[in-house]
Amino acid sequence: STTKATLPTTDHLLIFAHRGASGYAPENTMASYRLAYELGADYIEIDLQMTKDGHLVALHDDSLDRTTNGKGKVFLHTLEELKQLDAGSWFNEQFPSFAKLEYEGLTIPTLREIFEEFGHDMNYYIEMKNPQQYNNMEDTLILLLEEYGFLDDVSDGKVIISSFNERSLRILYAMEPSLPLTKLQSPYEVKKSTKNTFKKISKYAVAVGPSYKSINEEYIKNALDIGLQIHPYTVDDPFAIEQLEKWGVTGIFTNFIDVSNPDVYIM
Ligand code: G3P
Numbered sequence: 001s002t003t004k005a006t007l008p009t010t011d012h013l014l015i016f017a018h019r020g021a022s023g024y025a026p027e028n029t030m031a032s033y034r035l036a037y038e039l040g041a042d043y044i045e046i047d048l049q050m051t052k053d054g055h056l057v058a059l060h061d062d063s064l065d066r067t068t069n070g071k072g073k074v075f076l077h078t079l080e081e082l083k084q085l086d087a088g089s090w091f092n093e094q095f096p097s098f099a100k101l102e103y104e105g106l107t108i109p110t111l112r113e114i115f116e117e118f119g120h121d122m123n124y125y126i127e128m129k130n131p132q133q134y135n136n137m138e139d140t141l142i143l144l145l146e147e148y149g150f151l152d153d154v155s156d157g158k159v160i161i162s163s164f165n166e167r168s169l170r171i172l173y174a175m176e177p178s179l180p181l182t183k184l185q186s187p188y189e190v191k192k193s194t195k196n197t198f199k200k201i202s203k204y205a206v207a208v209g210p211s212y213k214s215i216n217e218e219y220i221k222n223a224l225d226i227g228l229q230i231h232p233y234t235v236d237d238p239f240a241i242e243q244l245e246k247w248g249v250t251g252i253f254t255n256f257i258d259v260s261n262p263d264v265y266i267m
């Protein structure tokens with residue numbers, strides 16, 4: 001499809017489950033995504049890295065050290081090697097009050113496995129992490145999206161792709177202009193952002209994803225004026241959520257889905 005990307009309009013603030021329901025379960029694991037699904041998140045956010053043998057996997061860091069019992073850069077390991085690792089036990093140790101036996105021995109999921117699990121019943125907010133470290137990460141992603149039918153009707157907003165890496169987003173835009181893209185922004189980029197910045201971003205993206213603590217009403221107004229949506233990360237404070245919504249934010253990344261949804265309490 002070659003029509004310019006748009007996002008469907010909604011009647012409520014969109015909830016993007018940051019790394020899944022990662023406040024309650026080990027981030028970027030199937031347990032975390034399943035919980036997000038059960039809690040009614042609008043999207044699951046998935047951080048993508050790529051293995052030595054070219055598989056897209058869900059992991060935030062470009063190294064294994066923090067969230068698995070492995071060591072070293074992801075690109076130095078094959079998928080088979082990654083599948084031996086425990087991606088859940090670190091969470092139990094670090095967050096004893098949320099620890100569960102079933103989290104022990106959870107594996108790093110591939111993006112393919114996530115698509116197999118939820119199919120078109122879920123919406124996906126995928127982040128291209130460290131694409132400069134990997135070969136053809138964009139092509140690999142597009143091929144997988146195609147295989148699972150996510151490029152047939154991109155206007156349904158089932159998949160949004162985000163990155164801090166502008167080059168990677170531009171590559172995706174050139175390949176598939178109708179795929180909705182989000183330019184993530186660090187606090188430093190937020191501070192420098194003017195209407196002109198937003199104009200440039202709007203050439204390829206439909207939204208900006210700023211660090212919420214560094215934005216203000218003016219930032220939001222400027223982005224909205226240019227026609228960009230604003231999806232701040234990572235908002236776990238209900239008062240901040242209320243304020244952002246008043247200012248015109250249409251979706252937020254959160255670790256605690258129930259914080260923004262008073263109908264759901266799991267604690
Ligand atoms: O995608 C928004 C947010 O996830 C970016 O920060 O470090 O949590 O991936 P990070």
Ligand code: CA
Binds near residue numbers: 046047127
């Ligand atoms: Ca992310």
